[in-house]
Amino acid sequence: xxxxxxxxxxxxxxxxxxxxxxxxxxxxxxxxxxxxxxxxxxxxxxxxxxxxxxxxxxxxxxxxxxxxxxxxxxxxxxxxxxxxxxxxxxxxxxxxxxxxxxxxxxxxxxxxxxxxxxxxxxxxxxxxxxx
Amino acid sequence: xxxxxxxxxxxxxxxxxxxxxxxxxxxxxxxxxxxxxxxxxxxxxxxxxxxxxxxxxxxxxxxxxxxxxxxxxxxxxxxxxxxxxxxxxxxxxxxxxxxxxxxxxxxxxxxxxxxxxxxxxxxxxxxxxxx
DNA sequence: CTGGGTGCAAACTCTTTGCATTCGG
DNA sequence: CCGAATGCAAAGAGTTTGCACCCAG
Numbered sequence: 228x229x230x231x232x233x234x235x236x237x238x239x240x241x242x243x244x245x246x247x248x249x250x251x252x253x254x255x256x257x258x259x260x261x262x263x264x265x266x267x268x269x270x271x272x273x274x275x276x277x278x279x280x281x282x283x284x285x286x287x288x289x290x291x292x293x294x295x296x297x298x299x300x301x302x303x304x305x306x307x308x309x310x311x312x313x314x315x316x317x318x319x320x321x322x323x324x325x326x327x328x329x330x331x332x333x334x335x336x337x338x339x340x341x342x343x344x345x346x347x348x349x350x351x352x353x354x355x356x357x358x
Numbered sequence: 359x360x361x362x363x364x365x366x367x368x369x370x371x372x373x374x375x376x377x378x379x380x381x382x383x384x385x386x387x388x389x390x391x392x393x394x395x396x397x398x399x400x401x402x403x404x405x406x407x408x409x410x411x412x413x414x415x416x417x418x419x420x421x422x423x424x425x426x427x428x429x430x431x432x433x434x435x436x437x438x439x440x441x442x443x444x445x446x447x448x449x450x451x452x453x454x455x456x457x458x459x460x461x462x463x464x465x466x467x468x469x470x471x472x473x474x475x476x477x478x479x480x481x482x483x484x485x486x487x488x489x
Numbered sequence: 490c491t492g493g494g495t496g497c498a499a500a501c502t503c504t505t506t507g508c509a510t511t512c513g514g
Numbered sequence: 515c516c517g518a519a520t521g522c523a524a525a526g527a528g529t530t531t532g533c534a535c536c537c538a539g
Contacts, residue, residue: 232493232538253528267496272529274494288421290472293528306466315464329475333446335437336483339476341421346466363513363518384503398521403504405519424503 231281236266240274244284244298249305249314251293289314289343306344310351317344362412367397371405375415375429380436380445382424420445420474437475441482448475 236259243250243258250258256271275296278284285297289307295314304317326337367390374381374389381389387402406427409415418426420438426445435448457468 230493230539234494234538236495251528265496267498268528269497269530270495276529286422288419290419304460306460306464306468308466309469315466317460317463319459319463328450329435329437329448330477332448332450333437334480335439335446335475335477337437337475337477338440341474341476343472344460344466344468345470345472346461346468349465352467361514361518365513365519367520382503396521398523399503400505400522401520407504408519 235263236270237274239263239266240271241278241283241298244275244278244296249287249295249297251295253293255296290345304342304344306346306348308348308351309345310347313348313350315348362408366394367401368405370394370397371402372409372414372429375406375409375427380418380426380428382426384424386427421476435473435475437477437479439479439482440476441478444479444481446479 239259239262240255243255247254247258252272252275255275256266256268259266259271275284279286279296282300283298285300287295287297287305289295289305292312297316299316301318304319304321306315306317308314321340321342329335330337370390370393371386374386378385378389383403383406386406387397387399390397390402406415410417410427413431414429416428416431418428418436420426420436423443428447430447432449435450435452437446437448439445452471452473460466461468
């Protein structure tokens with residue numbers, strides 16, 4: 228009953244997702260709007276939200292920032308540069324913190340975990356002037 | 359030159375912070391406004407932001423939620439109930455993930471880490487009807 | 490054809506800001 | 515007294531929604 232339809236807009240938005248680096252919806256809109264001015268903001272939000280529901284993209288909410296979208300749907304974490312704000316993927320396996328300990332501490336049944344790293348990106352480490 | 363001044367509003371807002379459970383600014387405003395209708399939204403935001411700058415409270419940005427404030431400024435993490443959304447503190451020491459490995463993976467100089475747990479709170483685990 | 494998708498604009502929510510007034514120290 | 519802190523209202527920024535029109539299948 229719900230055959231997802233393929234549209235130009237979706238293709239462009241997905242392309243923006245791959246081209247831009249963990250963009251916010253507004254950044255995606257900027258990219259898309261430059262190339263196809265007729266695409267509306269609402270569509271960008273609806274399509275991104277749809278991608279996230281269908282597992283084609285991830286919603287990423289990092290500290291001090293709006294919602295961001297990530298086309299990399301594999302399990303991974305993010306590093307956030309304290310200087311320029313650049314976000315990068317971290318493809319490491321984090322040894323899950325002692326779930327049992329956490330569970331005992333708060334009484335919850337733990338079944339998930341999210342992490343975010345902070346640091347200085349290579350560019351900012353070299354170019355001290357930016358900090 | 360910048361002697362921080364003690365005001366009724368700050369006292370009430372701090373009380374709200376301790377009474378409410380990781381409230382959003384809007385929730386704090388609700389609590390405060392009930393008791394002192396004259397306090398304005400702007401003041402709540404300004405005071406909370408001030409608390410966070412002065413280290414009297416922490417800003418907590420959890421997945422899928424607005425900014426929340428926490429009067430507990432000790433190092434701790436949060437658990438988020440998938441059912442009711444209730445947030446609890448987790449006072450455990452997480453073995454910091456291999457910083458070296460992370461650093462190698464993305465090239466950043468890692469100097470910080472944030473984590474969030476997901477799960478089911480005791481109340482929801484019992485009362486299955488809520489999920 | 491048909492209904493899922495889109496554009497537009499208005500509505501909403503959360504947060505910030507300018508400015509005159511208040512009041513803590 | 516003096517200037518930090520408030521209240522009010524208006525402005526922003528990001529996101530959602532109602533509705534008529536459009537186009538992929």
